[in-house]
Amino acid sequence: MIEISALTKRYGSTTAVSDLTFTVRPGVVTGFLGPNGAGKSTTMRMILGLDEPTSGSVTVNGRPPRAHAAPLHELGGLLDPRAVHPSRSAYHHLLALAQTSGIRRPRVDEVIDAVGLRAVAGRPAGKFSLGMAQRLGIAAALLGDPATVVLDEPVNGLDVEGIRWIRALLHDLAAQGKTVFVSSHLMSEIAQTATHLIVIGRGRLIADTSVAEFIAAAAPPAVRVRSSDQHGLAALLRSPGVTVAPADDGALAVSGMPAEQIGAAAATAGITVLELATEQTSLEDAFVDMTQGAVEFRAAAQPAAGPTFEEEK
Amino acid sequence: MTSTTPNTAPAPRALPAYPRPQKVTQARVLKSEWTKLRTQPSALWALLSAAVLVVAFGIGYSLLREARPPHGAAAIASFDPAAISLSGVQLAQIAVGVLGVLLITSEYATGLIRTTLAAVPRRLPVLWGKAAMLAAAIVAVSVPAASAAFLAGQSILGRQHLAVHLGQPGVARAVIGSALYLAVAGLLGLGLGALLRSTAGGIAALFGLLFAVQLVAGFLPGSWADDVGKYVPTTAGQAVTAVHPDPTSSLPPWTGFGVFCGYAAVLLVLAALRMRRGDA
Numbered sequence: 308m309i310e311i312s313a314l315t316k317r318y319g320s321t322t323a324v325s326d327l328t329f330t331v332r333p334g335v336v337t338g339f340l341g342p343n344g345a346g347k348s349t350t351m352r353m354i355l356g357l358d359e360p361t362s363g364s365v366t367v368n369g370r371p372p373r374a375h376a377a378p379l380h381e382l383g384g385l386l387d388p389r390a391v392h393p394s395r396s397a398y399h400h401l402l403a404l405a406q407t408s409g410i411r412r413p414r415v416d417e418v419i420d421a422v423g424l425r426a427v428a429g430r431p432a433g434k435f436s437l438g439m440a441q442r443l444g445i446a447a448a449l450l451g452d453p454a455t456v457v458l459d460e461p462v463n464g465l466d467v468e469g470i471r472w473i474r475a476l477l478h479d480l481a482a483q484g485k486t487v488f489v490s491s492h493l494m495s496e497i498a499q500t501a502t503h504l505i506v507i508g509r510g511r512l513i514a515d516t517s518v519a520e521f522i523a524a525a526a527p528p529a530v531r532v533r534s535s536d537q538h539g540l541a542a543l544l545r546s547p548g549v550t551v552a553p554a555d556d557g558a559l560a561v562s563g564m565p566a567e568q569i570g571a572a573a574a575t576a577g578i579t580v581l582e583l584a585t586e587q588t589s590l591e592d593a594f595v596d597m598t599q600g601a602v603e604f605r606a607a608a609q610p611a612a613g614p615t616f617e618e619e620k
Numbered sequence: 621m622t623s624t625t626p627n628t629a630p631a632p633r634a635l636p637a638y639p640r641p642q643k644v645t646q647a648r649v650l651k652s653e654w655t656k657l658r659t660q661p662s663a664l665w666a667l668l669s670a671a672v673l674v675v676a677f678g679i680g681y682s683l684l685r686e687a688r689p690p691h692g693a694a695a696i697a698s699f700d701p702a703a704i705s706l707s708g709v710q711l712a713q714i715a716v717g718v719l720g721v722l723l724i725t726s727e728y729a730t731g732l733i734r735t736t737l738a739a740v741p742r743r744l745p746v747l748w749g750k751a752a753m754l755a756a757a758i759v760a761v762s763v764p765a766a767s768a769a770f771l772a773g774q775s776i777l778g779r780q781h782l783a784v785h786l787g788q789p790g791v792a793r794a795v796i797g798s799a800l801y802l803a804v805a806g807l808l809g810l811g812l813g814a815l816l817r818s819t820a821g822g823i824a825a826l827f828g829l830l831f832a833v834q835l836v837a838g839f840l841p842g843s844w845a846d847d848v849g850k851y852v853p854t855t856a857g858q859a860v861t862a863v864h865p866d867p868t869s870s871l872p873p874w875t876g877f878g879v880f881c882g883y884a885a886v887l888l889v890l891a892a893l894r895m896r897r898g899d900a
Binding site for chain 2: 352357358359372373374375377378379380382384386387389390391392393394395396399403404405406407408409410411414417418421447449451452479483
């Protein structure tokens with residue numbers, strides 16, 4: 308369980324995180340979504356007890372993150388998969404980490420096997436591909452069998468198999484009753500992995516909701532319909548709470564009425580339906596809709612250089 | 621290859637629970653820092669080069685002085701055969717000082733420090749663990765190196781009947797003191813690195829502390845140069861490496877060494893204050 312209350316972090320005159328309040332509950336995977344520079348990494352560093360909040364508080368499993376006697380058993384974190392000594396082997400990287408908490412060597416072997424790094428465990432960690440480095444970072448996060456797991460962009464650099472693997476892993480951790488908090492800028496990935504969502508933009512909370520509600524709230528599903536008599540059908544459907552708009556290629560986009568009712572209404576009026584489909588808003592679209600205006604920089608604002616986001620501050 | 625096995629992504633090898641107690645203690649952090657030190661090739665190279673510098677430079681300078689022995693009563697009286705065979709310490713202090721800086725700044729440079737401090741949220745056991753392991757490793761390498769340099773140097777100088785032996789007053793202390801001096805030079809580097817969190821800044825500050833302060837003190841007028849100069853870090857520290865430190869320009873051996881330790885202690889305490897609070 309992660310409880311964040313009125314959390315604010317300023318670096319000089321820059322406010323990275325502003326008055327955030329939310330709770331990450333055990334037993335489900337919670338996604339942490341936000342455009343680049345929104346303050347996700349800053350928030351995660353404060354959860355891990357690495358950055359000191361300017362004001363507000365963070366507790367992990369009921370205590371401040373730095374107050375745990377057995378920190379690796381309470382909280383496992385992955386911030387930057389490249390944060391390894393380049394010439395130290397993956398095995399010794401994990402061993403040194405394990406030894407701080409008296410975790411035994413067989414456990415180091417267990418996590419190496421669990422993330423699939425057995426074959427390369429003796430190689431210098433600096434020579435790892437990004438995907439391998441992510442696996443090593445996840446191994447480090449899981450060493451102490453922590454009750455709470457915090458992972459910053461863990462699917463970055465993973466191939467399809469790796470993404471599938473981590474999705475299963477996160478579900479498995481949540482099913483064990485752990486608190487799992489995962490940031491991503493890949494909305495589609497979060498949609499398939501997370502059950503709950505925390506969305507922030509410009510350091511502020513935008514949404515604290517389930518994935519399904521988030522999509523529904525951002526834009527209700529529209530129904531696309533083509534029929535033998537578009538004008539007649541449009542007149543028939545228009546009513547309070549229902550909007551009908553012409554879509555491209557002569558179809559109608561109807562919102563506020565489910566597809567079954569549209570089909571039934573058309574049948575009653577003797578209009579032949581040629582095409583009828585519910586168009587689900589993707590999480591991607593919902594995310595863009597919600598964070599409009601919360602994006603710190605726009606590509607258009609810097610046409611020459613493109614967007615230069617500073618997430619890893 | 622993958623096209624023939626489209627859906628065979630291996631199920632994650634189930635990771636068993638690990639219910640064993642996992643309290644962080646200073647002793648455990650010490651063990652962790654030892655693992656880090658022995659698995660960091662650059663640290664091993666720095667220790668090896670320190671040992672080689674002590675022995676090789678000691679032998680080289682002894683050969684030089686064998687070829688050019690002192691002439692005249694004053695020159696013979698101030699001739700310190702032990703110091704000649706231990707002169708490599710002057711170079712080795714750079715190697716161990718830089719090692720001290722790198723031991724901590726490499727963690728800041730890679731970001732590994734965040735992983736380390738998340739695992740040890742009280743933070744300071746990491747600094748003390750690094751300090752203890754660094755000092756122990758330097759002593760472990762330097763005592764044999766200084767002893768070898770001393771014995772080889774004396775056997776060379778002995779051909780001109782200029783040698784001293786370990787049983788003479790102050791000689792064994794100078795040999796062991798050289799190793800202790802190097803350990804504290806390493807701690808100076810560690811303190812500076814932890815305080816500045818930058819490899820370049822830490823090494824620059826180390827050179828300033830080891831060499832520039834001594835130079836500046838030398839420019840002071842008259843007896844000030846000696847009075848103040850005694851307390852300059854390197855001068856104070858090297859009193860313990862001399863068999864007969866000159867009382868006008870240096871402190872008594874262990875007093876001087878104590879002052880040198882004081883500089884390292886102040887830097888480490890400042891580094892600890894910076895590390896304990898605020899952002900990692």
